[in-house]
Amino acid sequence: MTASNYFKEATQNLVYQELQRQEIKWGKQEHSPAYWYVILGEEVGEVARAIYENKDANYREELVQVAAVCMAALENWDRNEHERE
Numbered sequence: 001m002t003a004s005n006y007f008k009e010a011t012q013n014l015v016y017q018e019l020q021r022q023e024i025k026w027g028k029q030e031h032s033p034a035y036w037y038v039i040l041g042e043e044v045g046e047v048a049r050a051i052y053e054n055k056d057a058n059y060r061e062e063l064v065q066v067a068a069v070c071m072a073a074l075e076n077w078d079r080n081e082h083e084r085e
Contacts, residue, residue: 011064018068029072030080036073043069 023029031039043066050058 011067014064015067015071018064019071022068022072029076031073031076033073033077036069036076040066040069040073 047059047062047066050062
């Protein structure tokens with residue numbers, strides 16, 4: 001299985017569900033790239049903590065959250081692309 005097939009078959013739905021959960025919790029997010037970087041850094045820090053604490057379940061869950069934050073930042077960027085032109 002290639003990486004793209006793995007994402008499509010095994011993780012795409014998890015990331016989508018996490019995006020939905022974040023949007024319900026925080027609403028539609030509109031941030032600068034710098035602020036998205038801060039949010040992403042916090043999430044990556046939670047991945048590091050899961051590794052440090054040897055918590056395998058948390059590690060996977062935190063990676064899904066990192067992926068969802070990246071997708072939300074990308075969506076925000078694309079949504080506002082017309083403002084940068």
